[in-house]
Amino acid sequence: MDLGLDVSERNGYTVLAVRGEVDVYTAPRFRERLIELVSEGKHRIIIDLEGVDFLDSTGLGVLVGGLKRLRSHDGDLLLVCTQSRILKVFEITGLTKVFSIYDSVDDAVGAAS
């Protein structure tokens, strides 16, 4: 399955909507896109994981790397995810305490502004 990476803007935030499976094979493309956005000066990013069917530890590593990169620019990275299977990998690895995870892009934008 192809990895979809769609970028849009919402109230001063850049929204990266991810679709498909994020794993050891596709994660490098996800990492590259995230680094590109930061390089373009997009320092407030919401990653929408609602279209993600699968997420492994390599994908989690991309998100942690993105968060570190953005915080070093005084930026922020917020996540949108309501799928229990995807949330489970965040819970097992303790990353629910590291990331701010919202039910929708609107909720994320609202909480941040």
Add this chain to the structure above:
Amino acid sequence: MAIEVMLALCLPQDASTVPFARHIARYAMEELGVTPDCIYDVEVALTEACANVIRHAESDDEYEIQVSIGEDQCELRVKDTGRGFDVESLSERTDGSAERGRGVALMRALVDTINFDSDPESGTVVHLVKRLSFGRSRPSFLGE
């Protein structure tokens, strides 16, 4: 009558083979009526085991995956044919800022037993066992 579905894959140590193997295992479990949440746990564990092999790959090595699905459990065996690696190096990290090192924690949490056997001569074997739960779509030949 007892049934067992056994799949054996021998693949190049390339990241593109990981979703391929995962999809084959998923399809077999779906056909056997395993619940979606249980299938997902096996998919993540299998992916992590394969990813460990890919990260330690020599350029032209192969690796082997055996998936054995019985009436109540699934066994996964992932074997590389390389030089093996230090199993201790895979120990879980708890640092939230680390970008790697969560694969073993995921495997431990998602399956019932996990064993590593690493040998510089024969490579590394990861052995995972997961008890399966079945939904209503269980095929009739499996019985009630």
